[in-house]
Amino acid sequence: xxxxxxxxxxxxxxxQQALQAAQAHCAxxxxxxxxxxxxxxxxxxxxHHAMGAYDILEQLAAEGQNAQPPVAYRALDFLVSNGFAxxxxxxxxxxxxxxxxAEHTPAFxxxxxxxxxxxxxxxxxxxxxxGMFGGAxxxxxxxxxxxxxxxxxxxxxxxxxxxxxx
Amino acid sequence: xxxxxxxxxxxxxxxQQALQAAQAHCAxxxxxxxxxxxxxxxxxxxxHHAMGAYDILEQLAAEGQNAQPPVAYRALDFLVSNGFAxxxxxxxxxxxxxxxxAEHTPAFxxxxxxxxxxxxxxxxxxxxxxGMFGGAxxxxxxxxxxxxxxxxxxxxxxxxxxxxxx
DNA sequence: CTTGATATGTTATATCATAACGTTTAATTA
DNA sequence: TAATTAAACGTTATGATATAACATATCAAG
Numbered sequence: 336x337x338x339x340x341x342x343x344x345x346x347x348x349x350x351q352q353a354l355q356a357a358q359a360h361c362a363x364x365x366x367x368x369x370x371x372x373x374x375x376x377x378x379x380x381x382x383h384h385a386m387g388a389y390d391i392l393e394q395l396a397a398e399g400q401n402a403q404p405p406v407a408y409r410a411l412d413f414l415v416s417n418g419f420a421x422x423x424x425x426x427x428x429x430x431x432x433x434x435x436x437a438e439h440t441p442a443f444x445x446x447x448x449x450x451x452x453x454x455x456x457x458x459x460x461x462x463x464x465x466g467m468f469g470g471a472x473x474x475x476x477x478x479x480x481x482x483x484x485x486x487x488x489x490x491x492x493x494x495x496x497x498x499x500x501x
Numbered sequence: 502x503x504x505x506x507x508x509x510x511x512x513x514x515x516x517q518q519a520l521q522a523a524q525a526h527c528a529x530x531x532x533x534x535x536x537x538x539x540x541x542x543x544x545x546x547x548x549h550h551a552m553g554a555y556d557i558l559e560q561l562a563a564e565g566q567n568a569q570p571p572v573a574y575r576a577l578d579f580l581v582s583n584g585f586a587x588x589x590x591x592x593x594x595x596x597x598x599x600x601x602x603a604e605h606t607p608a609f610x611x612x613x614x615x616x617x618x619x620x621x622x623x624x625x626x627x628x629x630x631x632g633m634f635g636g637a638x639x640x641x642x643x644x645x646x647x648x649x650x651x652x653x654x655x656x657x658x659x660x661x662x663x664x665x666x667x
Numbered sequence: 668c669t670t671g672a673t674a675t676g677t678t679a680t681a682t683c684a685t686a687a688c689g690t691t692t693a694a695t696t697a
Numbered sequence: 698t699a700a701t702t703a704a705a706c707g708t709t710a711t712g713a714t715a716t717a718a719c720a721t722a723t724c725a726a727g
Contacts, residue, residue, distance in 0.1 A: 339641055341641055341642070341643065342641070365725095367673075367674075367723095367724075369674070369675090369723095371674090371675080372674095387713080387714075388714070388715075389713075389714075402675095402676085403676070403677060403678080404714085404715070404716085405675085405676085405677080405715090405716075405717090406675075406676075406677095408714095408715065408716075409674080409675080413674095424590035424591045424649065424651075425590045425649050427683095427713085427714060427715090442634065444634070444637075444638055444641075444643045444645070446643075447646070453641070453643070455634055455637040455638065455641075456637060457633065457634065457637075467623065467633065467650075468608065468610070468621055468623065468652065471610075471621040471622060471623075472610055472621065472652065472654075475505055475507055475508070475610075475619065475657065476507070476656075476657035476660070477507065477610045477612075477619070477652075477654060477655070477656055477657065478654045478655045478660055479610070479652045479653070479654040480613070480652075480653055480654040480655070481652070481653045481654070482650070482651065482652040482653070483590065483591050483649060483650070483651040483652075483653075484633075484648070484649070484650055485590075485648065485649040486634065486638065486643075486645045486646075486647070486648040486649075487645070487646055487647045487648070487649075488638075488643060488644045488645040488646040488647070489643070489644045489646070490642075490643055491641065491642035491643065494642070494644055531694095533692095533693075533694095533704075533705075535692095535705070535706090537705090537706080538705095553682085553683075554683070554684075555682075555683075568706095568707080569707070569708060569709080570683085570684070570685085571684090571685070571686090571706085571707080571708080572706075572707075572708095574683095574684065574685075575705080575706080579705095593682085593683060593684090593714095
């Protein structure tokens with residue numbers, strides 16, 4: 336039984352695992368897992384919701400660290416570049432990666448009501464260069480390098496409340 | 502042989518067809534296809550590239566119509582709501598729909614070099630509520646309503662130049 | 668321990684988007 | 698067709714997201 340955003344799970348273990356994975360990856364690749372990079376990752380990990388850069392700055396400010404926008408964006412760039420976090424394009428917001436370590440094209444399920452975000456694995460054969468575009472890309476000779484895949488809808492809990500689509 | 506962004510094709514026919522489809526759809530659904538909405542769609546149709554709202558305003562200004570941002574955003578909202586245009590989330594930019602009329606979840610192929618954007622059909626079984634997420638969504642009880650699917654890479658023409666990935 | 672590379676602090680500004688309100692145009696109906 | 702209501706537009710102001718540029722500090726390699 337996997338634990339995801341929309342299942343109850345041991346969240347502090349979830350956080351610890353992600354931090355350790357990041358630390359290990361940085362050690363192995365000679366990347367500097369600096370204080371602020373670590374702190375921003377911790378802030379993202381605290382909840383399974385996407386956060387804007389300015390939300391992170393606010394959180395830092397609440398902790399006494401009055402940082403300017405580039406501080407947040409630089410930390411986020413580092414985390415995203417190295418696969419520790421992802422940007423949710425349709426929200427202009429960021430979320431900690433829940434598949435640390437593995438090379439992957441992330442795909443997200445975003446609840447429009449509670450704003451929870453789950454990162455999922457794609458079906459076999461749907462990894463971007465392969466299926467998914469049904470050969471349409473291959474047929475026209477397009478070479479896919481990266482993909483943004485973000486689904487929105489209702490998580491199990493929010494479906495109980497039958498909120499109409501808009 | 503379908504014509505797409507990355508194939509040579511009769512582009513003025515392409516434009517005419519889209520405009521007529523929009524006009525017909527508006528007539529049928531009692532929507533007002535006003536001058537400015539039509540003009541914005543024409544601007545989007547002129548090229549198979551995504552354009553920012555401010556690019557559109559610039560184009561309008563060049564034509565003597567000195568409009569403010571809400572003018573562009575309102576027209577874009579109308580076009581997107583009614584399926585005549587789409588927003589490319591990863592570019593914060595807009596593009597005319599090339600599958601007018603049909604209900605669809607658009608998927609895009611974006612060339613990182615020439616900035617061309619093609620709208621494609623997904624493989625059968627990949628329409629969002631169905632496959633693609635490999636049952637992951639179903640398994641966790643998530644109800645998908647909409648999806649953002651945007652692939653980036655190199656179009657056939659730009660592959661000739663072997664531009665490295667970043 | 669010096670040198671070069673990387674990271675951080677800070678100011679300023681660019682880019683994308685919307686709220687709010689008054690005016691105009693279009694659609695509805697008495 | 699005139700009165701009434703709804704929709705669209707023009708305009709000002711501002712909010713939200715993101716980056717350029719440069720000075721300072723810290724780290725890492727020779």
